[in-house]
Amino acid sequence: MSKEEKASMRKNLPNKGFFVSAIEDLLGDISPRSLAIVEARFGIGGERPKTLEEIGKFYQITRERVRQVVVSVMGFLSHQSTRPVFEEAASRVRVLLEKNDGIVKSEILLETLASGSAAEHGALLAFLASFSFLEESKETRECETVFFLKGFSFDDWKKVKNEAKEILESAGTTLDENVLYRLFKEKNKMIEKEKFFHFLSVSKEIRPNVFGKWGLSNWSDIKPRGTREKAHLILKMTKKPLHFREISLLIDTYGLQGAKKKKSHPQTVHNELIKDERFILVGRGIYALAEWGYTRGTVKEVLEDIFKHSEKPLSREEVLVEILKIRQVKKSTVIINLNTFFHRVDKDMYTLKK
Numbered sequence: 001m002s003k004e005e006k007a008s009m010r011k012n013l014p015n016k017g018f019f020v021s022a023i024e025d026l027l028g029d030i031s032p033r034s035l036a037i038v039e040a041r042f043g044i045g046g047e048r049p050k051t052l053e054e055i056g057k058f059y060q061i062t063r064e065r066v067r068q069v070v071v072s073v074m075g076f077l078s079h080q081s082t083r084p085v086f087e088e089a090a091s092r093v094r095v096l097l098e099k100n101d102g103i104v105k106s107e108i109l110l111e112t113l114a115s116g117s118a119a120e121h122g123a124l125l126a127f128l129a130s131f132s133f134l135e136e137s138k139e140t141r142e143c144e145t146v147f148f149l150k151g152f153s154f155d156d157w158k159k160v161k162n163e164a165k166e167i168l169e170s171a172g173t174t175l176d177e178n179v180l181y182r183l184f185k186e187k188n189k190m191i192e193k194e195k196f197f198h199f200l201s202v203s204k205e206i207r208p209n210v211f212g213k214w215g216l217s218n219w220s221d222i223k224p225r226g227t228r229e230k231a232h233l234i235l236k237m238t239k240k241p242l243h244f245r246e247i248s249l250l251i252d253t254y255g256l257q258g259a260k261k262k263k264s265h266p267q268t269v270h271n272e273l274i275k276d277e278r279f280i281l282v283g284r285g286i287y288a289l290a291e292w293g294y295t296r297g298t299v300k301e302v303l304e305d306i307f308k309h310s311e312k313p314l315s316r317e318e319v320l321v322e323i324l325k326i327r328q329v330k331k332s333t334v335i336i337n338l339n340t341f342f343h344r345v346d347k348d349m350y351t352l353k354k
Contacts, residue, residue, distance in 0.1 A: 017115055018092075019123035020044065022085045026077055033059070037066060038073045042129075043122030078130040089127050093134065094149070101198045102152040106136065106145045108201075144202050160199045163187055164206055165216070174213035174221045210254040211237045227264070227272040230256045231279070232289070241288035241328055244270040283328035294326045299337050302327055304352065307342070313351040 023044060027035055037059065043049040052063040059066070080086045092113055097104060109128075114120040128134060128147065139145045142161065143154075167183045168175065175183075181193050191199075200206050200214070207217045211233075215222040224230040234250045235242060242250070248266040251257065257264060273279040279287045280294040288294045295302060306322045307314065314322070320334055338344075343353045 017117055017120040017123075019089060019114070019120050019127060020117075022089050023077075023123045023126060025085050026080045026083065027073065030073055030076065034069050034073055037069045038126065039122070041066070041070050042125045044119060044126060045122070046117075046119040048118075049122065049125070074126070074130050077126065078132065081132075090131055090133070093128065093131060093147075097134070097147065097149050100201075101195045103146050103148040103157065103198070103202055105202050106147055109147050139204070142204055144204055146202050157199050157202075160184075160188070160191060160196060161203050161206065164196075164200055164203075164214075168206065168214065168216055174209065174215035174219070177208070177212065177214060180214050209233070210256060213237075224256060225258075227251075227269055228276050228278070230264075231269060231273055231287070235279075235287065235289050241282050241286050241294075243283075243285045244273060244287060245285070247273075247287065282326070286328050299323075299327065299329055299333055300341050303334070303337055303342065307350070307352045310351075313345050313349040316348050316350065319350065 027038070030038075037055055039045050040047075040050040040055050040058075041052075050058075052066045055066045056063045077086075081090070093109070096109060096112060110121055110124060114124050128136070133150055134147055135150055136147050137143065137145065137154075142158070164180065164184055167180065171183075177197065181196055184191070184196060205217055206214065207222050208214050209222045213221065217223060220229040221233055221236065224233045230251050231247050233256070234247050234254070238250070245266040248264040248269045251264045251269070255261075270285065273287050274281060278290055280290050280296055282288045282294055290296075295305060297305070302323060303319065306319065316335065316338065319338065320331060323329060323334055338350050341353070342350045344350055
């Protein structure tokens, strides 16, 4: 394929944006073969980036030769740094890094600047490999894969992250961002709130959940895995009893389905919760958390417990007030149980049968 034909193909790329156009401009003098290798390596044509081995097999050259071609083209690209279009590409990346206090997750940088285009994504990757002011760090136990400005202090980052981790471990529960930062600032007054959360945003050990509460990544309230953990988080955050169909809907609404994004099934939610002692069935299909003070048992058994803890007979209205604190039940159901299983000592007063 000739250089002119390849240029024509690139002009017809869908969703062609700034970075694709900039690459075309800056690499216009590169040989068609070298340009095609670089496009394949970074996915500039809109396809997935190819491995050195895949490209080598296609062109019947060694992996090392492919690597040499890519390095050579990246060197050529970096030497275009004084050209306005290169400076604009560098500026867009630098500004984003500076807004994030010098560090940002690689996927966030790519999603933000590539505008959802696979071709733009590939072209941006090529630019990132040529910028002298930028470095990339692959995923570690503590940190996500990130891009950072040269000179960024990972020692400072780790200090902030570890102090936040100690606060969460001491609290033993998720914290609202304002509470977390307030506790952090009691120890370190020099870090502003925005910078504090920019640093935490690249941590693998500390994350916010879908409700914006911060905690340790391995906590079920941050990353719930099974149906029961997801339902527990939903109830804990909404702070009220919910029907199992509503719980199922909220699991999907908040994106808790998991990596495969399979739709939650209400009956599965019901079947899982009814077997778990952390959940109490307080009405027809309505669940609450046992930690809220709700108790198991039939309406009759709950009423018996209320009377056992009362030192005197209770009026019907008093009974209704007490039972509705721990069970969602119809008034008529309570009255039927009172008249059937309990002793009426006055016109509207009840107690346990002897």
